[in-house]
Amino acid sequence: MTVLLGLLALCAVATVVGLVVLWPNSAAVSKLQDKAQFTAPGVTFQKARVEKVQAPCRTSTESAPTCGNLEAVLTTGPESGRTQVVGVPPAVSRSGVGKGDTVRLMRVPGQGQAAYTFDEVVRLKPLWLLxxxxxxxxAIVARVRGVLAxxxxxxxxxxxxxxxxxxxxxxSDGLAVSLAGSAAIMxxxxxxxxxxxxxxxxALAGTLAGIGITAAVGLVAVHGSNLSGSGSEDTALLSAFAGSVSFQGLLTCALVVAGLGVLNDVTITQASSVWELREAGPDLSRGHLFTSAMRIGRDHIASTIYTIVFAYAGSALAVLLLLSLYDRPILDLLSTEAIAEEIVRTLASGIGLVLAVPATTAIAVMTVAGPSAGEQDGAPVRHGAGRRSSR
Structure with a gap:
């Protein structure tokens, strides 16, 4: 127990030092934000209340004024109260947008009257309700624990x-940022x-071990696979504004952060399993306790692996659909940057998760109370003593 607390104290000190050393330069970040202007000078975004949505044009010969438009009344800006008609993508028209909904229009000033174009549907109300x-x-189901979570x-x-x-x-280095930030969170x-x-x-010690394993495996996998970390349009755009960002480090940081939730779930479950098994079998040796807890851990690993794989597959479903249309061998598709990033992210997180289970179990077994007098460590109970003690 003393050794565990000492190691956690060292990790806490290292985390604080990492946060202090890596704390971002606010001036440098502000310069990047000033450089990355989202719109041209003078362009603003105004809210409008939808009055009418026309059905999308079915053919290219249909007249634009009779289809594919949205009619809305401006509720903000200098022309508040004015009715504005703008074109909208067919997908927006089919999404269920109707009278009373709020949309955001982009206002572009001109020599005479300002021009408006459709930007986005304002979804804050349903998001807040959800x-x-x-x-x-x-709060109702988990009560205090849920609120604290x-x-x-x-x-x-x-x-x-x-x-x-x-x-x-x-x-800053992506690996160092991921380790310091993830440890502080945990x-x-x-x-x-x-x-x-x-x-x-x-559980915390096992989680930190899992974070370290995931980071190490991810670092080796990213560099070993020659991944650039720039396999998406977002990273290409980011490179135009923040050229100092290491996209390989960003990818490593992303795969560590992505696995935190599942890793935390597995380690806290394993630690709880060891304590519950000890309460149910106070005379179990530490060896038997570890074996019993690992049986639970293997079941948890199996179900969690499915969770990780399907979560990543769901997030990349559009990419998978697009690639499925290409007439290329499957092995060639696996080597593409976008798919290889997801594979590395999934496998690195999975390895860290799997190895965190025996690590957490071993730590918990060594820190939980020892066996009662009915059984000595390493020596099995004979003549059913364990069963009598359990009753």
Whole structure:
């Protein structure tokens, strides 16, 4: 127990030092933000209330004024109250947008009257309602633990937005940022959501070990596969504004962060399993306790692997559909940057997850209370003593 707490204290100190050393340069980030102007000078975005949505044009010969347009009344800006007709993509017309919905229009000033074009549907209201329903469900079902988990989630978002993203934009090493940021999140999240205890400390140690394994495997895999990290349009656009960002480091950081949630789930479950098994079998040796807990861990690994693979497949479904249309051998498609990134991300996270299970189990077994007098470590109980003790 003392050794565990000492190691966690060292990790905590290293995390704090990493946060201090890697804390982003706000001036440099501000310069990048000023450089990355989203629109031309004078261009603004105004909200409008939808009054009518025309059906999309079915053929190229149909007249534009009679189809494929949206009629809305401006609710903000200098022309507030004015009715504006703008063209919208067919997908927007078919998505269910109707009278009373709010849209955002781009206003481009001109010599005379300003021109308006459709930008986006404003979806804040349904998103807020869905978010409120999520919080309510978590609070009712999980109660205090659920509320603490939501607070922990907020802290994780704070670290991501205020530290990790600006640090990456400042040109800091992606691997170092991922380790410092992920460790900081896990220290707070685990103790806040599950309470300070030896059990939580064992889960935290296993989580940190899993983070380290995932980062190491990811680093080797990214460089070994010659991945550039620029396999999407977003990274190509980002390189135009933030050339100092290492996209290989960004990819490594992304695969570490992507596996945090599942990794945390596995380690806390394994630590809890060891404590529950000890309570049910106080006379089990540490060896038998480890074996029993690993049987639970193997089942959890199997189900979690499915979760990781299908989660990544779902996020890349559009890319998979597009590639399925290409008349190319499957092995050639696997070597493309976009698909190879997802494969590396999935496998690196999976390896870290799988190895975190025996690591967490071993740590928990060494820190939980020892066996009762009925069985000595390494020596099995004879004549059913374990069963009598359990009753």
């Amino acid at each position: 978010g409120a329903f999520f919080v309510l469900v978590v 939501l607070v922990s989630l907020g802290f994780g978002g704070f670290v991501l937005v205020r530290f990790m993203l600006p640090a990456l934009l400042s040109g 220290f707070v999240v685990l103790y806040l959501a599950h309470g300070p205890s030896v059990r939580t400390s064992a």
